[in-house]
Amino acid sequence: MNNSARSEIFARLRHACQSAEAENIQRALPPTDSAPGAPLPSDDLATAFLTNVLKNQGTVECVANRSAAVKALADYVYRHFRSHRLVAGNDANLAAMPWREAGVLPRFGAIEPGEPVALSYALLGIAETGATALQTGKANPAVNNFLSEHHLVLVDSSRLVATMEQAWARIRQEMNKSGRPRGYNFIAGPSSTGDIEGQLVYGAHGPRNWHVILMGDIAATALEDARALAGK
Amino acid sequence: MKQTSDTFLENASAALADSGKSQRRDLLALFSPLMRDAAMGSFGQFEELRDHVRQVRQHSLDHLDHYLAQFEQQAAENGNRVHFASDGDAMNSIVLDICQEHRAQRIAKGKSMVTEETGLNDYLQRAGLSVMETDLGEYIIQQAGETPSHIVGPALHKSAAEVRELFLSRHDLGERDLGEIADLVGEARLVLREHFLKAEVGIIGSNALVAENGYSMLVTNEGNGDLCANLPKVLIICTTLDRILPRLEDATAMLRLLVRSATGQPQTCYTSFYSGPRRELDTDGPLETHIVLLDNRRSEILASDYREMLQCIRCGACLNHCPIYAGVGGHAYGWVYPGPMGSILTPLLTSLEQSTDLPNACTSCGRCGEVCPAGIPLPDLLRDLRHEESERKLSPTRWRWGLKMHAWLARQPRLYHALTAVGIFGMHLLGRRRGRFASLPMAAGWTSQRDFPAPQGKTFMQQYSALQRQQQAAADAGKRGGRSTRRPDPRRPGTRRQDATRKAPAGTGKRAHPGGPRGKKPRRRTGDE
Structure with missing residues (x-):
């Protein structure tokens, strides 16, 4: 019958x-480059990305290297929960972080109900949308993106791209190498809803907080500029 | 879903009588366009992007047989089972079979207008399954036993106080305040989290199907759709043929328009692309995934003169900008899709006989066509449906004769001008003292609500000719006097639209502007059986 x-x-x-x-x-078929993208808020890629993350109601931090990153993560978790517990997928990039230096070690795997903090390592950061792109799989189970209260995303500055078209170009390269993953999640903000009287409320079904840590060689004024541009 | 489009006028009168709901609709009609305009304003190149997306959508529809086959093959390669459903019942029974095959009792459902169209929830519930809507708006109306009033914000017709009452009566959670909207959202989060974790089957819709690699795009702000897609062991994606786009880039180019048009955001919180069941090394995700592709007359629409309607991306901008929608709300339309897009889709997906009033629920203001991100000539399609009603004698005899007489008169310019000049002058004399009419014969529909301003004595054509003569005389007398200042206004959206690169299939002509003549004979789909 279906046939x-x-x-x-x-x-x-x-x-x-x-x-x-x-x-x-x-x-x-019209070429993909005939689709205009959104104008970037700054010529500096990192500043543009941070500005849009802030506009998407994310919180941000910039760190110079991996040592500073683990310290920032440990501080964040301690500040919110007075503990050092967090969950992260089995990502080689995360496993290689110098966790000992900050006295914190994530539980590697998929989040269990009740665990409040999950950390992901972003495939890409997209300046145009202020989104972090995450790939599902062992390295980052999708539930970690959606079931936590606080979702922390580490973005290496070498993984920043300007537009969605550039994001897809990078993703295609990966896909050609290692096949199609089950999914990609582009995350641009804490979970929100406007379904009651059109009033925007954060913390609908997914994380209530979305914290982006941008790591690498970033202009010293990037964060300050981004806050000014986003009005935060 | 039981259709009540045939009583649109009664539904509308009842809606207008509820002043609380009218006020909320007025607010939404005021703010939604402002948010959309601000988002498009900061984007800057709305027209260019709209042109691009329209070309891609038209191309995809022109070659839908090709892209559908490609999608089917790619999706199967990704490990999905792909099903085809000719109508709503077929989709419902495919979904039920899958659920029963897995002995599933609990279903977590993401927002899907397609399953509203097929009445999937009722169908599954009749078979004894427990179906929980997880989008907050859908959850509210499911608990209240209502239907969506808006395709993006299904529960926007309800006040926070009503939702509070509803939650207090439906959730057995003891004494609590729920005074703030955030409290209501928090409670729904708490209650629904349980359902997510227990559900055996997740059902979601799709905003785009990518032909090149079989991915399906899901766009949400709440993250509920993603929980449905990732937690249960079985995932069913219920969608329609016309969602297909060739490439990943096409989906995200469309997304730029979709989000700004729908909510005024530059980007939704969650945009996901799913390809199929979990991979060998994955620790989470569904073990089995199904994609059910519904036709339900869309292939007929594709073959008709209304095919542009299939370009619709379901953003809801035409609803937010429609004065009729703002006045009467979504429920008056009596089916799943309200507003301008609904007034076209409802007759096409059900029948024109059942929904004769909908294409007439239009002031021809053209706002829907101006803001439509898919470039659908909505006012033209509405007018074509009205024309079809006239041809098929579905509209009242009085209207048809009136229109026929007017059409005849409009084709005799001299007589037309003479008669209107007499009429206008007569009304000018009669209404001179008060400057307006409180009632007029044969125009009670107008004067029952407002006064009709009295004409000033001369018709537009008389004044225009007088002006022309004046300018001519001035030009003859002076040196460079009477240069014409009339030129087309480049800001009018209709006058800028170009279909230059489009390879049009037979029967789709360029049109001058929304409301203007379409370059073709109104040959319509024949059967509405």
Whole structure:
């Protein structure tokens, strides 16, 4: 029955479509670069990214290297929970962090209900949208992105891109190397809803807080500039 | 869902009588356009992006047979089972079969207008399954036993106080205040978290299907759709053929318009792309994934003169900008899709006979066409449906004769001008003293609500000709006097639209502006059976 539905639908579509050769269809497709993107708030990529993260109601920190990153993470967790417990996926980048230096060691794996903090290592940071791109899998179970109260995302500054088109170009390279992952989550803010009287409230079903730590060689004034641009 | 579009006028009168809800609608109609305008303003290149996205959407529809086959193949390679459903019942029964195959009792559902269209919840519940809507708005109306009033904010017709009452009566959580909207959101989070963790099957919709690699795009702010997609062991994506786009870039180019048009945000909190079941080394995600592709007349629409309607990206901007929607709200339309897009989709997906009033629920103001991010000529399509009603004698005889007489008269310019000049002068004499009419014969629909201003004595054409003569005389007399200042206003959106690069299929012509003549004969889809 399903098969007959399939052939009926395709018959109707063929009647309504142009039935061109695949090559000609490919050629008629408008190029992706004719789609304008949103203007960036700053010429500096890191500043632009941080500005949009702030506008998306994220909180941000900049650190110079991995030692500073673990210290910032430990401080964040302690500040909010008076503990050093957090969960992270089995990501080689995270496993190699100097956790001892900050006296904190994540539990590596998928989040369990009740665990409040999860850490992810971003595949990319996208300046245009102020989003962190995460890839599902062992290195970052998708539940870690959605079931925590506080979602911390570490972004290496070498992984910043300006536009979604550039993000896809980088992702395609990865995909060609290691196949298609189950999913990509582009996260641009703490979970929110405007479903009651159109009033925006944070902490709908996903994390209530989204904290981005940008790591690497970043202009000293980037964060300050971003706060000024975002009005925060 | 039971359709009540045939009683639109009664529904609308009832809605207008509820002043509390009217006030909330007025506020939404005021603020939603402002948010959208601000978002588009800071984006800057709305027209350019709209042109691009429209071309891609039209291209995808022109070659839907090709892209659908490509998507099906890629999705199957990713490990999905792909199902085809000709109509709503077929989709419902496919979904129920999957649930029963897994002996599933608890279903967590993300927001999906397609499953509203097919009445999936009722169908599954009749079979004894427990179905929980998880989008806050959908959850509220499910608890209240209502239907969505808006395609993006389904519960926007309810006040916080109403939601509070609802939660106090539906959730057995003891004494509590719930005075703030944030408290209500927090309670829904608490209650629904349990359902997410216990559900055996997750059902979501899709904002785009990517043909090149079989990924499905899911756009939410709450993250509920992602919880449905990641926690239960079985995932079912219920969507329609027309969601297909060729490339990943096309989905995110469309997203730039979708989000700004829908909520005025530059970006939603969560934009996800899912390809299928969990991979070998994955520690989470569904073990089995299904994609159910619904046709439900969309292939017929594709073959008709209304095919542009399939470009719709379901942003809700036309609802937010429609004076009729603002006046009467979504429920008056009597089916799943309200507002301008609903007034076109409802007749096409159900029948024109059942929804004769909907294409007439239009002031021809053209705002919907101006803001539509998919570039759909909504006012034209609405007018075409009205024309079809007239052709098929579905509209009242009085209207049809009136229109016929007017059409005949409009084709005799001399007579037309003479008669209007007499009429206007007569009304000018009669209304001179008060400057307005409180009632007029045959125009009670107007004068029952407001006064009709008395004409000033001359028709537009008389004044225009007089001005022309004056300018001509001035030009003859002076040196460079009467240069014409009339030129098309470049800011008018309709006059800028160009379809230059489009390879149009037969029957789709360029049009001058929304409301203007379409470059084709109104040949319509024939069967509405």
